Amino acid sequence: MSDTVTATVRTVLGDVEPGRLGVCDAHDHLFLRSPRLPGQELDDASAARAELSAFRSVGGDSVVQWTPYGMGRRVADLPVLSRATGVHIVCATGLHQAAHYSPELLRELRGGLAEVFVAELTEGIGPSGVRAGFIKVAGGFHGLDAHARWTMTAAAEAHRATGAPIAVHLELGTGALDVLDLLCGQLGVAPHRVILGHLNRSPDPVVQRQAAQAGAYLAFDGPSRAHHATDWRMPEGVRALAEAGFGDRLLLGGDTVVAGARSVDGGPGMPYLLRRVGPRLALELGEELVGRVFRENPARAFAVARG
Incomplete structure (x- = not known):
């Protein structure tokens, strides 16, 4: 790489050096709205600020919000929240599964x-001028439907134009290899520019290792009421990947998707990631590796080369 090329992470307050992300929740949501989650919207700026402050109080430095286009990102609020709490925020462009949108919008x-x-x-998202830092798309259950192929093809084109990484929602943790076959095998995206989310929800060690061997990042998130049976299996899966030499491929996030999951509303929320998940994983991996998973891995995964 040329000496004139530097890596940056695009936050809602502008580009920062990757090392400045600090301790990162690599997959979460401050705002989210979907017809699939009626009455459970993340749409309260005061609650979002309180949650970020709670995350900051336990050592959190940055949050990557995976809420894509058309799902209530409230982008104009993100810089205000970042300044008020001192937490870096990276926001997404992209498109989720078709069920989250009206046919007219699609x-x-x-x-x-x-x-x-x-x-x-x-250029920025609407009148806010805030620029997205990555692209979020979604697969289907054990496969890719026409909508997923359309959105991933568009994501690959946008990646080639901008260098932005592509983060993928895996439905119930499935379809990882199909995603890599399409994005990397057919569309030419480098595997290390792909982040696979929810792999812990389908705790297949063979698939997880194959995805890591391909070079993709693996984002493990939780805790989850809907998938609680896989939460307690996450440490053994993470340990197996680390022991196989893939500790540099791992990311951790909280994935708070409904209001009741926020810590300020009685749920585990963002602070739980650092209060409980991190210390639990440290028993399996050691403090040093867990520190790298929280700091160095997301700094690489969400960085973009700039000349």
Whole structure:
């Protein structure tokens, strides 16, 4: 790499050196709205600020919000929250599964989805001017439907234009290898530019190792009421990957998707990641490696080379 090329992470307050991310919740949500979650919206800026402050109080420095286009990102609020709490925030462009959107919106996007992603990465999201730092898309249950292939093709095009990493929601943790076959095998995205989310929800050690061997990042998130049976298995899966030499591929996040899951609303929330998940994993991996998973790995995963 040329001496004139540097790596940066695009936060809602501008580009920062990757090392400044500090302790990172690599997969979470401050705001989220979907017809699939009626009455459970993350749509309260005061609660979001309190949650960020609680995360900061236990040592958190940055949060990567995976809420994509059309799902209530409240992008204009993110810089305000970042300044108020001192927590770096990275926000997403991208598109989730079709069930999260109206057919009318999807028809509007049909002709130029990649252009929407590129514009949000380079020019900013709406009048806020806040630029997205990565692209979030989603697979299906044990496969990829036409919608997933459309969104991933657009994501790959936007990645080629901007260098932004692509984060993928894996439905119930499945379909990881299909995603890599499409994004990397057919569309030419380098595996280390792909972040696979929810792999712990389908705790298949063979698939997890194959995804890591391919070079992708593996994002493990929790705790989860819906998937609590896999939460207690996460440490053994993470340990197996680390022992196989893939400790540098691991990311950790809380994935708070409904209001009741916030710590300020009685749930575990973002602080739980550092209060309980981190110390629990340290028993399996040691403090040094867990520290790298929280700091160095997300700094690489979400960085973009800039000349």
